[in-house]
Each structure stands twice: as C-alpha cells, then as structure tokens.
Amino acid sequence: MSRITRGGLAEEIVAHIRGQILGGELKPGSKIDQEQIALDLDVSRSPIREALVVLGQEGLLDITPRRGAFVARITREDVIDHYELFGLIAGRVAAMAAELLDAEQRKELRAIHVQFQEATDEEGSKLNNEFHQLINSCAPRRTRWLLRHLERSIPAGFFERTPGWKHEAVADHQQIVDAISAKDPDAARRAMETHLHEAGVAAANALEQLGFWKDSE
Amino acid sequence: MSRITRGGLAEEIVAHIRGQILGGELKPGSKIDQEQIALDLDVSRSPIREALVVLGQEGLLDITPRRGAFVARITREDVIDHYELFGLIAGRVAAMAAELLDAEQRKELRAIHVQFQEATDEEGSKLNNEFHQLINSCAPRRTRWLLRHLERSIPAGFFERTPGWKHEAVADHQQIVDAISAKDPDAARRAMETHLHEAGVAAANALEQLGFWKDSE
DNA sequence: AGATTGCATATTGTATACAAAATCCAATGT
DNA sequence: ACATTGGATTTTGTATACAATATGCAATCT
Numbered sequence: 001m002s003r004i005t006r007g008g009l010a011e012e013i014v015a016h017i018r019g020q021i022l023g024g025e026l027k028p029g030s031k032i033d034q035e036q037i038a039l040d041l042d043v044s045r046s047p048i049r050e051a052l053v054v055l056g057q058e059g060l061l062d063i064t065p066r067r068g069a070f071v072a073r074i075t076r077e078d079v080i081d082h083y084e085l086f087g088l089i090a091g092r093v094a095a096m097a098a099e100l101l102d103a104e105q106r107k108e109l110r111a112i113h114v115q116f117q118e119a120t121d122e123e124g125s126k127l128n129n130e131f132h133q134l135i136n137s138c139a140p141r142r143t144r145w146l147l148r149h150l151e152r153s154i155p156a157g158f159f160e161r162t163p164g165w166k167h168e169a170v171a172d173h174q175q176i177v178d179a180i181s182a183k184d185p186d187a188a189r190r191a192m193e194t195h196l197h198e199a200g201v202a203a204a205n206a207l208e209q210l211g212f213w214k215d216s217e
Numbered sequence: 218m219s220r221i222t223r224g225g226l227a228e229e230i231v232a233h234i235r236g237q238i239l240g241g242e243l244k245p246g247s248k249i250d251q252e253q254i255a256l257d258l259d260v261s262r263s264p265i266r267e268a269l270v271v272l273g274q275e276g277l278l279d280i281t282p283r284r285g286a287f288v289a290r291i292t293r294e295d296v297i298d299h300y301e302l303f304g305l306i307a308g309r310v311a312a313m314a315a316e317l318l319d320a321e322q323r324k325e326l327r328a329i330h331v332q333f334q335e336a337t338d339e340e341g342s343k344l345n346n347e348f349h350q351l352i353n354s355c356a357p358r359r360t361r362w363l364l365r366h367l368e369r370s371i372p373a374g375f376f377e378r379t380p381g382w383k384h385e386a387v388a389d390h391q392q393i394v395d396a397i398s399a400k401d402p403d404a405a406r407r408a409m410e411t412h413l414h415e416a417g418v419a420a421a422n423a424l425e426q427l428g429f430w431k432d433s434e
Numbered sequence: 435a436g437a438t439t440g441c442a443t444a445t446t447g448t449a450t451a452c453a454a455a456a457t458c459c460a461a462t463g464t
Numbered sequence: 465a466c467a468t469t470g471g472a473t474t475t476t477g478t479a480t481a482c483a484a485t486a487t488g489c490a491a492t493c494t
Contacts (some may be wrong), residue, residue, distance in 0.1 A: 065224035
C-alpha cells in the first residue's frame with residue numbers, strides 16, 4: 001500500500017476491499033477477516049473498521065455487532081434494480097436539464113458529445129463523466145448527493161469494461177442530447193431511463209464476467 | 218449512557234449525535250469535538266469515530282481528513298428535495314403495489330387504514346409504519362434498502378411532531394388506499410408523491426420549530 | 435452414532451497511547 | 465495598525481492493548 005503519510009487511509013482501504021468484492025476475490029456470504037486485511041495492507045484495524053462501516057452503509061457488507069462483517073449477497077436482480085432507481089433519479093434530472101439548461105450549456109453538451117463519439121475507450125470514461133456532470137449540474141443539492149451515492153455503491157465506470165459499451169453509450173447519449181436540445185423534458189427522461197437501464201444490464205454482465213457470482217457458497 | 222455490555226455502542230452514539238443535530242443543539246457548520254462527546258457519553262473515541270463515519274455517509278456531517286467533522290449546512294431546500302426524491306421512489310413502489318398486491322393484502326391495507334383513522338397520535342406512528350411497510354413489501358430488495366436509507370438520513374417520524382399531522386396523513390392515505398384498491402398504478406403513484414411532498418413540508422417546519430435553523434454558525 | 439456441554443482459542447469492540455498535522459497566539463517585522 | 469512567522473497547544477489519525485463475546489473442538493452423555 002502506498003503509505004502517503006496523509007490522513008485518509010480508510011478511503012484507500014474502502015477502495016481496496018470494494019475491489020476485492022466486486023472482483024470476486026471476496027465471495028458473497030464470506031466473512032471479512034479484519035486481522036487478515038490488516039496483515040495484507042500492513043495497517044492497523046482502526047482504519048479498517050472505519051472502512052467497513054462505509055461499505056456497510058453502501059450495502060456491500062452486512063455488519064452484525066459481535067459477529068463481524070460479511071460480504072452482502074448481491075443478486076443480479078439487485079444490480080438491475082439499483083440501476084433502475086438510478087435511472088429514475090437521473091431521468092428526473094434530465095427532464096429538469098431539458099427545461100433549465102441555457103443555450104450556452106446545451107451547446108457545450110453537444111460539444112462534449114461530439115468529442116465522446118470520436119474518443120478512444122480510455123478518454124471516453126472522462127468525457128462520459130463530463131457529459132453526465134453537466135446534465136446533473138442543474139439538479140438541487142440533495143439530488144446530486146444521492147446520485148453520487150448511487151454511483152458509488154455499485155461503482156459506475158464498471159460496465160466500461162464491457163466490450164462495445166461506448167457504441168451503445170453513444171447511441172443513448174444521442175437520444176439524450178436530442179431531447180435536451182429540443183427542450184423536451186419527457187423525452188429526456190425516457191432517454192436517460194433507457195440509458196441507465198442498459199448500463200445496469202452491462203454492469204451485471206461485467207460483474208458476472210469478473211467472477212462475482214461464481215460459486216456463491 | 219446505558220452501558221448495555223453488548224457491542225453496538227456506535228449505533229447509540231449515532232442516535233445521540235443525530236438527535237443533537239436535528240434538535241438544534243449542534244448548529245450547522247459547527248465542528249464536532251470528538252473529545253467532548255467522549256467526555257459527555259463517557260466512552261472512548263473509537264466508537265465515536267465509527268459513528269461519525271455513519272453520519273457522514275448519511276449526509277448529516279461533512280468530514281474532511283485531518284480537519285474534522287462538521288455539521289452539514291442542510292437547507293430547507295435540501296429537506297424538500299430529499300422528500301421529493303423519497304416520493305419519487307415511494308411513488309414507483311406504490312404503483313407496483315397497485316398491480317401486485319392481492320385481494321387479501323389490499324384488504325389488510327384497508328384494515329390498517331381504518332385503525333389509523335381512529336388511532337391516537339401515539340399509536341398512529343406505529344400504524345403509519347405498518348401502512349407503508351405493507352405497500353413497500355412488494356418492492357425489490359434494493360429498492361427497500363434505499364427507502365430505509367432515505368427515511369433514516371432525515372428521520373421519518375419527525376414531522377409527527379407537527380400538530381394535526383395525522384389529519385393530513387389520513388386524507389393522503391385515503392387517496393392511496395383508494396388507488397391501490399382500484400388497481401390504478403398511476404393514481405397510486407401520484408397520491409404517494411403528494412403524500413411525501415406534504416411530509417417534506419411538515420418535516421421542514423418541524424425542524425424549523427426545533428430551532429434547527431436558528432443562527433446557523 | 436449423534437447431540438450436548440465445557441473449555442481453549444480466535445475475533446470483536448472499546449480503551450488507551452503515540453505520532454503527525456492543523457490550529458492558535460504571541461512576537462516580530464514592515 | 466496589519467501581516468507574517470515560529471513555536472506551543474490542540475486535535476486528528478493510526479497503532480497497540482485489553483476485556484468481553486463468539487467460535488470451534490474435544491470429551492461426555494443419551
């Protein structure tokens with residue numbers, strides 16, 4: 001572990017454990033051994049315990065006092081449902097964007113989209129973020145907060161491992177851009193919901209490929 | 218503090234601090250003094266830090282590494298927005314309920330509603346929970362998980378301090394019961410959204426009355 | 435044989451100790 | 465008077481220590 005001497009070890013540990021879970025190294029239902037992780041990362045249990053609390057809140061771990069933390073048994077249905085919820089919120093925001101974004105911002109959105117079309121898979125991730133970021137910028141604070149959480153608890157940028165994801169994404173984004181350009185809130189919502197639904201399927205497939213559901217005890 | 222000798226101190230501390238924040242004793246923007254709380258509750262900082270992580274994830278605290286935890290500056294708009302999101306999800310679930318609840322369950326829902334109408338404010342809280350619980354029972358797992366989180370981060374049962382809340386709630390519930398009885402998903406969604414919107418206004422008012430927004434900082 | 439009890443061990447939860455960074459405050463200089 | 469710097473103080477973050485509970489296993493009983 002890259003001991004950076006700056007507070008925030010817990011955050012790195014969260015990322016580490018999350019990776020282990022989503023990558024299938026820690027199987028659903030299995031127990032988290034604090035001591036083992038402490039040994040692996042060469043840190044004490046203190047920051048580890050704080051990391052476990054975060055992952056518990058995110059729903060990736062089930063924590064029972066005095067018993068320990070266990071990897072949550074996330075099902076495919078959970079993932080699909082998760083992205084459905086994500087889509088519901090993001091759809092509402094897209095509808096707001098269709099009404100609230102001014103000419104300047106709509107132009108920038110189109111510019112980002114054009115860049116996205118021509119980008120490599122590598123840069124695509126960054127532009128994808130910018131795209132959604134701009135749309136979400138007109139959402140109220142709490143909504144943005146919730147979106148951030150939804151995109152963290154089953155990490156976004158995950159389905160980006162799926163071959164051909166960008167091709168599908170471009171098509172979806174086109175619909176969204178068109179709807180927002182036309183100031184059509186309802187079309188924007190539907191397009192965004194569709195987009196997130198497909199992202200959910202892609203994410204579930206990506207997890208499957210990473211071995212997440214291999215012999216879940 | 219009631220030292221119950223069973224693991225889970227952190228959970229009690231979460232409740233304690235949350236109460237202090239929502240009750241206005243800890244002002245928005247003010248810094249959380251870990252040592253002070255340790256002194257107040259006669260516990261060490263270990264469980265306190267874990268509690269702070271939870272409250273940070275809930276959005277009640279802003280935590281900056283090496284700087285400390287600060288009470289989030291929740292605005293009235295945040296509260297309204299929060300309940301709007303709550304309504305969006307709960308509305309979707311209500312629509313599902315209108316399609317999925319069988320005759321038996323619809324009958325029980327009406328029974329709960331009748332009891333609710335005649336209940337005192339005290340028992341009303343419990344019946345209110347049962348009412349929403351039954352409706353939410355047909356939602357997929359992840360959705361129920363999100364609803365639980367939304368209702369915890371700005372505690373539900375909060376607006377129940379508002380005088381006359383039950384009267385309004387009864388009227389709203391009536392609309393919901395009717396829509397579900399008529400198997401009308403769209404009406405159910407609208408009724409639930411309205412209900413949660415009103416709950417949001419009530420919650421904001423309750424917070425105001427508790428002094429939550431008195432001299433912020 | 436299978437279930438049950440009791441003890442040894444392992445693991446959790448909490449407290450304490452210590453190092454590093456941030457904050458505070460006074461002294462200094464402009 | 466105001467900004468700046470330097471060190472003392474406070475507070476955080478991490479490590480370690482210890483107490484209490486849960487777990488596992490062997491001996492015992494039915």
